[in-house]
Amino acid sequence: MTKTFTRRNFLKISASAAGGLMIGFPMAARAQGAAGADAAGAAGAEINAWLTIDANNIVSIVTPQSELGQGAFTAVPMMLAEELDVPWESVRHVFADANRHVNNDNLYVSTSTGGSTTVSRRHPYIMQAGASARERLRHAAAARWGVPVEDVVAKQGTLTAGSNSGTYGEFAADAAGITLETEPAIKAYGDWWLLGTEVKRLDVAAKTNGSAMYPIDVTVDGMVHAAVKACPVPGGRLVSFDFEAIKGMPGVIAAVKLTQTKDVPAFTDMRDSVAVVAESWYQANNALASLPIEWDLGRGASISYESQTAEALSLLGKPGTVLKDEEGNLGNKRDKGVNQDEVPGLIESSSKVVTGEVFSRPYEAHATMMAPAAVADVKDDRVDIWTFTQDIGRSLTEVADQLGRDTANVYLHQTYMGGGFGGGYNMFIHRQAAAISAEVGKPVKLILSREEDIAQDSMRPPVWSTYKAGLGDDGLPVALLTHVVGEEKQPGFSLSYVADMPYKVPNRRHESSQVQSHMPIGYHRAPGANANGFFVEQMVDELAQAGGWDPLEWRLKMTEGLEPYQRVLKAMKEKSGWTTDLGNGEGMGCAIVESHGTIAGCVATVTVSRRGQIFVDKLQYFMNSGYTINPLNAREQAESSAIWEMGYAFFGGLDIRAGRVVNTNFDSYSIIRLPDTPLDIEVHQENSEDQWWGGLGEPAGPPTPPAIANAIFYATGSRIRSTPFSKAAV
Amino acid sequence: MTIKLNINGQDHELDADPQMPLLWAIREKAGLTGTKFGCGIAQCGACTVIIDGNAVRSCNMPVSAAAGKAIRTIEGVSENNDHPVQLAWQDLTVPQCGYCQSGQIMSAVALLERNPKPSDNEIDQAMAGNICRCGTYPRIRAAIHKAAELG
Ligand code: FES
Ligand code: FES
Numbered sequence: 001m002t003k004t005f006t007r008r009n010f011l012k013i014s015a016s017a018a019g020g021l022m023i024g025f026p027m028a029a030r031a032q033g034a035a036g037a038d039a040a041g042a043a044g045a046e047i048n049a050w051l052t053i054d055a056n057n058i059v060s061i062v063t064p065q066s067e068l069g070q071g072a073f074t075a076v077p078m079m080l081a082e083e084l085d086v087p088w089e090s091v092r093h094v095f096a097d098a099n100r101h102v103n104n105d106n107l108y109v110s111t112s113t114g115g116s117t118t119v120s121r122r123h124p125y126i127m128q129a130g131a132s133a134r135e136r137l138r139h140a141a142a143a144r145w146g147v148p149v150e151d152v153v154a155k156q157g158t159l160t161a162g163s164n165s166g167t168y169g170e171f172a173a174d175a176a177g178i179t180l181e182t183e184p185a186i187k188a189y190g191d192w193w194l195l196g197t198e199v200k201r202l203d204v205a206a207k208t209n210g211s212a213m214y215p216i217d218v219t220v221d222g223m224v225h226a227a228v229k230a231c232p233v234p235g236g237r238l239v240s241f242d243f244e245a246i247k248g249m250p251g252v253i254a255a256v257k258l259t260q261t262k263d264v265p266a267f268t269d270m271r272d273s274v275a276v277v278a279e280s281w282y283q284a285n286n287a288l289a290s291l292p293i294e295w296d297l298g299r300g301a302s303i304s305y306e307s308q309t310a311e312a313l314s315l316l317g318k319p320g321t322v323l324k325d326e327e328g329n330l331g332n333k334r335d336k337g338v339n340q341d342e343v344p345g346l347i348e349s350s351s352k353v354v355t356g357e358v359f360s361r362p363y364e365a366h367a368t369m370m371a372p373a374a375v376a377d378v379k380d381d382r383v384d385i386w387t388f389t390q391d392i393g394r395s396l397t398e399v400a401d402q403l404g405r406d407t408a409n410v411y412l413h414q415t416y417m418g419g420g421f422g423g424g425y426n427m428f429i430h431r432q433a434a435a436i437s438a439e440v441g442k443p444v445k446l447i448l449s450r451e452e453d454i455a456q457d458s459m460r461p462p463v464w465s466t467y468k469a470g471l472g473d474d475g476l477p478v479a480l481l482t483h484v485v486g487e488e489k490q491p492g493f494s495l496s497y498v499a500d501m502p503y504k505v506p507n508r509r510h511e512s513s514q515v516q517s518h519m520p521i522g523y524h525r526a527p528g529a530n531a532n533g534f535f536v537e538q539m540v541d542e543l544a545q546a547g548g549w550d551p552l553e554w555r556l557k558m559t560e561g562l563e564p565y566q567r568v569l570k571a572m573k574e575k576s577g578w579t580t581d582l583g584n585g586e587g588m589g590c591a592i593v594e595s596h597g598t599i600a601g602c603v604a605t606v607t608v609s610r611r612g613q614i615f616v617d618k619l620q621y622f623m624n625s626g627y628t629i630n631p632l633n634a635r636e637q638a639e640s641s642a643i644w645e646m647g648y649a650f651f652g653g654l655d656i657r658a659g660r661v662v663n664t665n666f667d668s669y670s671i672i673r674l675p676d677t678p679l680d681i682e683v684h685q686e687n688s689e690d691q692w693w694g695g696l697g698e699p700a701g702p703p704t705p706p707a708i709a710n711a712i713f714y715a716t717g718s719r720i721r722s723t724p725f726s727k728a729a730v
Numbered sequence: 731m732t733i734k735l736n737i738n739g740q741d742h743e744l745d746a747d748p749q750m751p752l753l754w755a756i757r758e759k760a761g762l763t764g765t766k767f768g769c770g771i772a773q774c775g776a777c778t779v780i781i782d783g784n785a786v787r788s789c790n791m792p793v794s795a796a797a798g799k800a801i802r803t804i805e806g807v808s809e810n811n812d813h814p815v816q817l818a819w820q821d822l823t824v825p826q827c828g829y830c831q832s833g834q835i836m837s838a839v840a841l842l843e844r845n846p847k848p849s850d851n852e853i854d855q856a857m858a859g860n861i862c863r864c865g866t867y868p869r870i871r872a873a874i875h876k877a878a879e880l881g
Contacts, residue, residue, distance in 0.1 A: 069827030069864045200823050207828030208819045209811040210764015210804035214829060217763035225758075250747065282747070282754045369776060369829040369863045371767045418766075418829025419863050450769045632823070636869070640826060643865030666773035666861065675854035677867040 045172035047136055049100070049107050050080060050129040053172040057157050059086050064096040064108035065118045066390050067203060068420030069640075070697045071633040072118045074201040078629060079123050082194045083130030083186060086157040086168065093202050095414040098392035102407050111393035114425055114523060119629055120597055120693040127186040133175065135184045140174035141166060189627055189689065198632035203416070213415045216373035218386040220443040223375065224253055226436050227285040228446060230273040230456045231295045233659035234265045235518045238272040239294040246291050251283035252276065255291065256439045258432055264489075265520040268398060268428045271456060275436050281447050300518030300659035305362065305462070308656075311515045312464035312485040316358060320483050320511030323499055330499040330510065343509035346479035350470025354546045357466065359535040360722040363654040364460040365453075365661070366524060367669065370418020372453050376433035377443035378403065383410045384443075385434060388417040390424030399434045421644070422523030426458035454664040458522030459654060461487045463494040463531040467539050469505075475547025476557065479507040482539075484532065487517035496528025501536050502565050502594065503558040518659060525644060526698040529595035530705075537591035537706035538719065551710065552578055552590050564624050564688050568592060568601040571622045571686045576603040580714045585609065586617075589710025591703035598625040598694030602642070602703035604711040614725065616646065616708060618680040624687055625694030635683040638700035642681065645701035647672030649708055653724045670724075733797050737762065738806030748794035753777045755793040756803060764804035764832045768861070775860030778833035779803050785840035787859070804832035807839060815839050818877035826864035834860050838874050847878050 044054030052060045061080050065072040073093045081091050101107045109125055134154050141159040142149040151161040157168050189196075206212040231238060243255040258273040265271055274293055278284035322340060329336050339346075347353055374387035376399075383405055389395040389412075396412035403410075417424060429446060437444040448456065465484040472478045486494020491514050499510050544554035552573055559565040572578060572590055582588060585608050592601040601622040607615045621638050628634045651670035655662045663669040683700070709720045722728045735742045735752075737760055744759040756765050756779065765788060768776030772787040779788045780802040788796075807813045811820075815838050818824075825831045834857070841848055841856040848856065853874050862870065 067827075069825075071826075200820075203828070204820050204823050204825055205811055207825035207831050208816040208835060209807070210762075210832045212828050213763075214766075216767060219761070280750075280754060280758055282750050282758075367863065369766075369768050369774065369827065369861065416829075417827060419827045421863075447767070450771075636823065636826070636866075639868055640865040643867060644863075647865070665771055666769050667771060671774075671861050671863065672865070673861060674857040674867040674870060677865070677871075679850065679868075679871075681868055 044169065045176055047133040047172055047175045048129055050126070051084070051133055053169045055169050057090055057167045057169040058092060059084065059090050059168070060092045060094050062094050062096045062108070064101060064111045064392070065113040066388070066392065066414065066417055066420065066424060068113070068390070068417040068424065070118070070637060071201050071630070072113060073203050074199060074633065075119050075629060076126055077202065078194055078199055079119070079126045080130035082192055083127050084134050085155050088194060088199065090157055091202070096392065098396045098412040098414070099407070099410065102393050102396050106393065111391050113390040113420070114422060117596070117695055120695045123693060124186065128183065131184045131186050132180070135180055136175035136178040137168055137171050139178045139180065140171040144171070144174065189691070195629040196627070196631070199630050201633060214370055214373070214418050215375060215387050215415050216371060216447055218375045218415065218445065220375055220377055223443040223445055224277050224279060224440065225281040225284050226275045226277045226433070226444050226446040227281060227288045228258070228273050228275040228432055228448065229288055229293065229452060230271040231297070232455060233295070233297040233300040233518070234271060234520050235300050236272065236298040237296045238274065239296050241274050241294070242292040246276065246287040249283070249287045249290065251279035252287045253278055254440050256436050258435055264518070267426055267522070268431070270428050270431050270435070273432070275432065275446065277436060277440050277444065281445070285449060297659060298518070303516060303518055303656065303659050305654070305656040308462065308487070308515045308517065309360070309464065313358065315485050315513040315515065316464060316466050316483055320513040323495060323510040323512060330508065334500070334502070339507040340509040343479045343481050343507050346507050347468055347470035347481060350478050351473055352471040352546065354469045354471065354543060356468065356539055356542065357721060358464055359466065359538060360462065360464045361531045361534055362462050362723065363519065363656065364524060364648055364652050365457040365654055365669065366419070366421045366423030367454055367457070367671065368419030368421065368423060371447055371450060372427065372429050373445060373447040374429045374433035375443065375445045376430070376437035378434055378437040381409060383434065384413065385411070385430050386413045386415060387430040387433070388415065388420070388424055389427060389430065390420050390422070395430050399430055402431050403434055403438060421525045423457065426520070426522035450666065451664040454669060455661050458520045460524035460527050461490065461493050461521040463535070465532070465535040469543055471543070471547045475549055477505045477543055480505045481509045481511070483511040483513070484535070485513045485515060487519070487521065488514040489517060490521055493521065493527045494531060497532040497593070497595070498536060500594070502562055503540065504560070519656065525641060526595045526702055529593050529702040530645060533591065533593035533702035534706045534723070537593060537703060538709055538721065541589070541710045541713065550580060555590070555592060564599050565592065567686050567688055568599050568622045568624045571684060572601045572603055575622070575684060576620050578603065582714070585715055587711040587713065587715025589707045589712070589714060591707040591710060593699070593702035595699045595702055596695035596697070597692060598623060598696060598699040600699040600703050602700070602707035604704070604707040606708060606711040606715055608712060608715045614712060616678045619646070619678055619682070619704065621683045621700050622686050623683065623696070623700065625696055625699070626688055626690065626692035628685055628687055628696070631685060634685065634696045637696045638683045639681055641698050641701035642704050643672060643677055645704040646708065649705035649723050649725055650676065651724050651726070653727060733793055735760065735793070735796060735801060736799065737801045738803060746793055748792060750793050751789050752779070752791045752793045752796045752801070753788040756788060756801070762803050762805050766829055766832055768830070774830070775833040775837060776830055778836040778860065780836055780840050783840065783843060785837045802836070804835060807835065813839065814877040814880035815842065815873070818873040818880060822869050822873045822876060824866050824869040824873050826866055830860060830862045834862065834870055838870070838877065841874070842877060846881070848874065
């Protein structure tokens, strides 16, 4: 029986008439020991596609977003449980069935997971699914008891009306068959009982005993193993390889050619590569290392980070393209009618001219702790893929398209992801595994070595930037000109945020230019806000200093009237012990950057020793995300993204030489470690609580490096304008 | 060549290249996948197991070198996920993506067995070999102190 319940797309479901029916996929059991069950692991009656309730009143909630450590598997169930009104202890989370999503008109609306949007953008329809299920349960109880629906109370998993009482589980099957005339409205802030409380993530226990499954842990009967090497210069082509040379090596089964379909490396397209298939991954990887391969390296072979930097510096010396929307405005939401054309003249005629030096941030790789892996089993009549991805629906469709299959016969199974950070959008390992399995006619597990993971990554793009400003008699800027150089393939990445800066400079002009590049780039934890926040928030400190202003007072003054900013900046001033005058090699610095709808302020305290060693003593965060549904996870996410960016401030930085990444493992691509992490990190939530929901997976990152750089300035009088600081000229 | 491994008290006989890293014997031959692959060059700690009381990176130890020794992996830390380190980890919700955490826990277990009340400095030293890309370091530090209290 299939019914369409409502006008709303997301409630189109296949209803279960009797308890116990569950629509799943038959292959789930083959992913041995999947902790965090597949959809098929949930027993009980399905009220709508988002949830089932079993006879013991256990509620299984489907999460269409991927779990990469950010807490989606807890946030989505929380939003549903809030409306459904069930005890949190009775809630279990299950992976969404990508096949069902794709083949039922995007059943879960969207499976995309990124940009810190799981809560901020998706709460209306996720909460709606919970509210709609609750109302159906009330109607089902009313019908069985013969009482008016108004008399039925649904609370904490129990339905009551007068002397009648029963569990949700007893009415779940009936509820699935109910049609409502109108859907209930979702609860407003203030009516919540669960949202806004501190809830521990549901997947913690599975991650303390080794039972949580990642793609690398999936085993399928008859599976063989593959290792892959892509052309070391992205965009280069495979000329030939000599399988004969490795054929006799232990365990070796085959070598498979993988082909880039576009002229330049594109979003999720495979690169030209060779995969070696063997009985174990160790054998495959060993044989791959011995395989003679000839590449045509292509135009990228003449590009290096050094050559790009030289090109960027020369571009910064000339006028760039002026950033303008169709109406001639800056193209951001706040400032209309800002004068751009007369900016250069106004700067020259101002009472004080400040000329910036060059700021820069390099390429960075996602380098998730998880070694990327995917398992593919391509058969004539069906295809099964186990992979990480930040969009299960899109990845399933990509595999179907590549193999020329109907999506109805393609099953993409989610596992936990060992980190994502945006990298799960630009990946193509699912395509590689599918191509290899199709070629060898067996299930294949493909694992990337760390070296290949970094070499094949879609990196965070570099930027170079500078500015010139004219100050008025009050020491505040009257005109500002910025120039940011990004790289050619996705200029928007490097431009975002500069025009959005909250500071009300009456005359502003933002220019941009691009250097040549062959490097594939992609989403990477708030790319624009990170690169340009680093630049803008240090520029602001320089302007404040030149105008004789305290940098925090300057920010307060220049954001007057912007309540969400004022709230954060005032908290920074009142709670952080703010001063620019610590002495003794100590310094405090601040920065504030908005990204993903959340305003994040950071106050950093550092000590710089006489020998120039930098110690970050304390990081204090002040976050305004409107609402927070889980303050515990909000703080954990803030800490996580803060440490991530602090890592890039001090370590990181990919070096590109002769077109290829040189530092492709953790011996040369350094990552922040526990001893480098400050003992003292505080996260203060300063929410405006006025009808907006900001994301929290990323925003604490962007203000971190500039706040630390500003603190170093107040400790030493020297300014660091590029990351990693270890390689920066001071 | 046939190699005998004792993992979590159980004997395994495997037919393997003696040069193969222990990590792949544990994962592919013994089928214990809690121990993770992260770098293969002893830089990240994802593959940490305990041999003779020491936290060891199994990705660059030849399987033949582990023959006959008592090897402990994450699966052998406790039956019911209730070793003090695991309990502290759960209580302070340490894991995010979770991928590094088997290795973190094995390093922490080895540390606490040798030093039941480590200072922040001692924790720094013992945990420096384990990368966490999710940046759960502050909670790892706090959870080690907590596990020390739980004893
Ligand atoms: S995999 Fe062994 S230390 Fe990284
Ligand atoms: S929890 Fe994700 S790498 Fe440590």
